[in-house]
Amino acid sequence: MSSSGDKGNFKTDLPQEILDAALDAVKKRESGVEVEVQPDASASEAAPAAANEGAAEAGAPKEGRDKELEQLQLQLDASLAKGRDLMGKIKDEHEKMLRAVADLENFKKRARKENEETQKFGNERLLKDFLPVLDNIDRALEPSNSADLASLRKGVEMIRKLLEDTLGKHGVKAFSSKGKPFDPNVHEAMSQAETDEMPPNHVHTEVLRGFTLNDRLVRPGLVVVSKAKSAPEPPSGEGGSNG
Numbered sequence: 573m574s575s576s577g578d579k580g581n582f583k584t585d586l587p588q589e590i591l592d593a594a595l596d597a598v599k600k601r602e603s604g605v606e607v608e609v610q611p612d613a614s615a616s617e618a619a620p621a622a623a624n625e626g627a628a629e630a631g632a633p634k635e636g637r638d639k640e641l642e643q644l645q646l647q648l649d650a651s652l653a654k655g656r657d658l659m660g661k662i663k664d665e666h667e668k669m670l671r672a673v674a675d676l677e678n679f680k681k682r683a684r685k686e687n688e689e690t691q692k693f694g695n696e697r698l699l700k701d702f703l704p705v706l707d708n709i710d711r712a713l714e715p716s717n718s719a720d721l722a723s724l725r726k727g728v729e730m731i732r733k734l735l736e737d738t739l740g741k742h743g744v745k746a747f748s749s750k751g752k753p754f755d756p757n758v759h760e761a762m763s764q765a766e767t768d769e770m771p772p773n774h775v776h777t778e779v780l781r782g783f784t785l786n787d788r789l790v791r792p793g794l795v796v797v798s799k800a801k802s803a804p805e806p807p808s809g810e811g812g813s814n815g
């Protein structure tokens with residue numbers, strides 16, 4: 573409420589009924605009448621209501637913030653738990669990888685050791701099988717009172733048979749080529765021989781036998797290859813004429 577005769581103007585948000593009652597009381601006091609001002613029930617009720625409303629409005633955002641903070645705390649706890657679980661899995665996988673690397677290194681060491689032992693002692697069985705052959709050769713070379721050449725020859729033939737059998741146990745086989753067609757895959761020609769005993773390009777003479785190891789050529793047979801005889805040249809001479 574404003575008045576033009578006053579020193580200053582002021583505004584208020586009080587209800588109009590309260591202002592009117594206050595002015596009336598002032599006028600009666602100036603006239604000498606005692607006035608007992610009764611508090612307005614509506615105003616007294618309005619003040620607590622406004623206070624409660626303000627408190628409610630102030631409490632609502634706070635409650636919302638508390639709930640939001642609680643949700644964020646739950647999310648943080650869940651993230652931390654998930655992080656710890658993930659770090660545990662990473663640690664386990666790292667330890668597994670270290671064990672696998674260690675196992676691989678141990679395997680490489682064992683493989684190298686076995687390879688070295690194989691290179692050193694891989695021929696042990698082969699050598700043991702050939703020892704009896706050497707023993708028989710030693711026996712054949714021992715001094716003997718017997719001068720029987722047939723007996724000596726028979727002993728050498730037995731040693732040769734034993735040697736071939738021993739080689740056969742290990743996949744080594746000899747092959748004979750005499751009389752067979754010349755094959756550059758298994759034969760090596762040393763020379764040629766003219767003959768009419770066999771067709772040309774056949775093995776006329778076998779110098780050394782060939783050998784295979786498990787059907788793979790180890791040494792070709794050294795042979796002499798046949799060829800057709802050359803035609804005889806006519807006798808040379810001067811022919812005479814009569815007359």
